[in-house]
Amino acid sequence: MTATPAQPYSPSLPRAHRPRRRLPRTPGPVRDAFTLMGLPLLAALALPAAFAGGGTRRWFGGRAESQRAEAQAAKDAAAAAFYELDTAQRDLRISIETITAVDASPAARRAVADFDALGRRIDEASHQYINAVDAHDLDRDDLEASAASRARSELTAAKEELGRVKQELDRFTEGLGPLLGKAETQLARLAPAVERARQALLAASNALDSVRATGLKADGLAARLAALSPELTKLNQGAGQHGVPQTLERAERVTRGAEAVRVEAERLPERAAEIDHRLVSLRTRAQALTTRSEQVEPILSELRRRFTVACWQDLQRVPDVAAENVRQAETKLAEAQSARDEQRWADATALLSTVRALLNTTDEAVSAAGDRLHRLNTVQKDPQQEIERTRFAIRDAQRLAMAGRNTPDPRHARPLDDAVSRLERAIATLDGRHPDYWHFLTETEAVRRAVSRVVSEIREERGAGH
Structure with a gap:
């Protein structure tokens, strides 16, 4: 009998489909004779005389054995093609899962649908292969040449179909390149992005602790940092629960929020000192404008005395407007001081901006009166x-x-x-x-x-x- 070629092991095949090596069956009378003589059975099988008795088949040569060998070779080739296709499908499934975890675009959804359709083609080719293997026992002692030839033909057809499907799968895999590259890039960004968010939150918390140690409350910043805690919880739950794009976006949002809190916390002592300086500066300026506005009335008197009404009538209300603006500025300054004492930094800053605008308007009006008199004097003279x-x-x-x-x-x-x-x-x-x-x-x-x-x-x- 021609030796059966070894078949590669495929984890996808059932145990019943794995090749079995069988020893030739020794006729009963011969086996009994050697047993009586006290010779081991395996040694006896090595003797050529054992195959000359009646009831045995020819083990070497013959058309049936040649067809059996060809069928077994076809079976081995089909098994290799099946294993190769199965491995490629597993790898492709990992790529599809990577894409779907990251990308919800129409292109990604089409890729999933195409993969499902390709999976059905793979199932059909696999069933053709398994049915061909199950239909033929190439280890049968009485395997006829016609059966072996039929087995070879069916197994070859199954292998060729597996090869065609593998080519389709390869083309599909190649077309996934851009989608897969984009998905892998986002996955590569995921862990660093989450870690940056955590580090940003830690840095913001440390900055707040340092600021509070100087006696500043920073309650607003603390509230903003606390509002980020639920986002941190979702980050810790992972992208598997919330999705990769959503997790990346959340990590970036947390990082930006925490960074803003940290920067403001670190700048808070400087900001407090700046507000203190502006309070003093604007209070001094308001006092100076009060003195300057008192000089507007004498200027208006001179304008009225020396020039026509058209030269000064638009300046008539400057003293009253200046006095009112200064009064409002002093009121806002008091409110800004109170906000500073209560560490309401945003309110203090806004109030100081209002004071500055009021004083600028007053300064322009008071300066306009003096500038008018100077220009009129110049043009009157020459x-x-x-x-x-x-x-x-x-x-x-x-x-x-x-x-x-x-x-x-x-x-x-x-x-x-x-x-x-x-x-x-x-x-x-x-x-x-x-x-x-x-x-x-x-x-x-x-x-x-x-x-x-x-x-x-x-x-x-x-x-x-x-």
Whole structure:
């Protein structure tokens, strides 16, 4: 009998389908004879004379044995193909589970559906293989050549089908590359992200402890840190329960929140000192503005005495507005001090910003009165300086408009001509007995602004042309 080739072990095959090596069956009379002679049975089987008796089959040569060997080789090849496909499917299932743990996109859902369909194809090919193995016992002593040939044919067909399905699986696996790479990247980020969140929470807690040791309460920061505790609990429960994307997002959110608490806690002593400094500074400024606002009334008296109503009527309420603003600023300063004492840092900061805005407004109003008197004195003494300043601006714009041209662009010439006329009209207002110097000053300022706009337009157009 031709020796049966060894079949590779496959953990996916039932025990009943694993190959068995059998010894040839020795005819009863021969076995009994050697037993009576006291010879061991295995030694007796080695004697060629034992195979010459009646009732034994031929062990070597013959068409049946050749067909048996070919069938056994086909069986071994099919088993190897089955094992290879089973291993690849297991590896692919791990990849699919990795993707589904991370990705809920339509592409990921399609991949899962395609994997399920491919799994059905694998099951069909596997059943074809198992049925072919179960249908033929290649170890039978009386195996006929036709049965062996049929077994070889069915096992070869099963192997080829397993190979085709394996090719489909390989193509599918290759197409999963981008999705799998993205999923593995997120999984690689998971553990470090969770650890950063934990370390950030610990650092924030330590910073709060240090701040409290200096006598600062930091109750608001402590409340914000406590609000992150449920998020830490979910992080500790793991991505298996809450999902990888959600866990990554939660870890980043916890990290940002804890970092903000830590930074504010570390800066809190500096912030307290800054608020103390601003309280002193703004209180001093309010006192100085109170003194300055008292000087507005004498300035208004001089304006009323020397200039027309139009030159000072918009300043009439400056003393009252300044006094009211200073009073409100002092009230807000007291509230800010109280908030500082109670360590309500955000309230103290907001109140100090309000005080600063009130004092800025008061400063501008008080300065406007003095600035008005100074400008009116200057133009009353020598209006020609203001006139020449404005004419120079117009002439400079006219030269720019004519640069490289024989005639100016009407879009530029028209507003420049209007500026000349407007300046002449403003100059004419100075000829009366009681000139409105403030109107004159506002007109010349308006002319210069109009001329400046024309200059900007010319330069922009030429810049775009280049």
